[in-house]
Amino acid sequence: MRSEIRIISTILLLSSIFLVKPGGASEAGDSFNNGEFDTFEDAPLPEPLSNPPWFKLSFLDLSEDLEDAIHDGKQGLMIYFGQKYCVYCKLLLEKNFGKPDIRAYTQKYFDVVGIDIHGQREVTALDGSVWSME
Secondary structure, eight states: OHHHHHHHHHHHHHHHHOOOOOOSOOOOOOSEETTEEOOOOOSOOSSOOOOOTTSOOOOSBHHHHHHHHHHTTOSEEEEEEEOTTOHHHHHIIIIITTSHHHHHHHHHHEEEEEEETTOOOEEEOTTSOEEEOO
16 A cells, blocks of 8 residues: 555656646747746657656566565656657656756656556556556
């Protein structure tokens, strides 16, 4: 139960970090600048995204991944749900995880496992149930 709470709180933290309003293209900058949100083109990306190299390579058995994280002195496991052609995912990975302080904090306290919500692999959840990435 405690491990599930760690994962849920991490997902909530991660979702609260990302604040961008869709719209037309604009110059790069902080997500919130002078009271205005940056805007960007939110059409699907022409090229697929890949997870950052510091994300954990996983067999997608989340119980094992969590045990590994705890064994390595981490606080828990962060699960990143994304899509290969998602512009929002790209912004999260580049703007948020691209910030040295956010990336350093995340790497220090969590192992991060990326799950493609349209992927074909099976995931074993903390309770042992098996589900498709889709």
